[in-house]
Amino acid sequence: MPQQFIELGEGYGDVYELLEIIKTNQNRFHQAFILTSTKDKKTVSSLAVALKPANDSKFMPIYICREGIPFNEDKPSKRQMMFEDCIEQLGRKAVVVEIKHSSIFSESKLFYQYLIGIMRLHHYIPALT
Template structure:
């Protein structure tokens, strides 16, 4: 099953778009992710959601707000709380995954291939069949 990341932005106003996508596609919800990474001394989080394919399609979209939200081990930010609350309305929890920061990759395509590999390896998304 081919998966592809669809980047909405860096997690400011686009978090609201991600929340609306979750709300309007509840029946397609597969898994939510809190992807944490570190650049220098700053820890950031990416919010992502994978959805099941629609109809006869084999395509699995994964919407992401990439690395624009500060991450604190103790107190989550307002945007992170809103995201987790939306996921909890579906009686689910977001999976926290520590990843490499996208800045170490020469292009975003390589970063997203790396992420798909991590998510497949941990069985969070289906393998390519």
């Protein structure tokens, strides 16, 4: 099953868009992710959600707000708390995964291939069939 990241952006409004995607696609919800990375001693998070394919499609979209949210394990940001609350309303929890920062990759396409590899390796998303 092919998977592809769809980047929404990094800003505050983009998280609201991600939450709306989750709410309007509850029946397609597969998995939510909080992806943490560190650059220049600052830890940031990316919020992402994988949806099951629509109808007879074999395509799995993964919507992401990339690295725009400061991450503090002891004191989550308002955006992270809103994301986690939205996921909890579905009776699920987001998976927290520590990853490499996207800035070490020469292209965002390589970064997203890296993420898909990690997600498949840990069986968070289905293997390519």
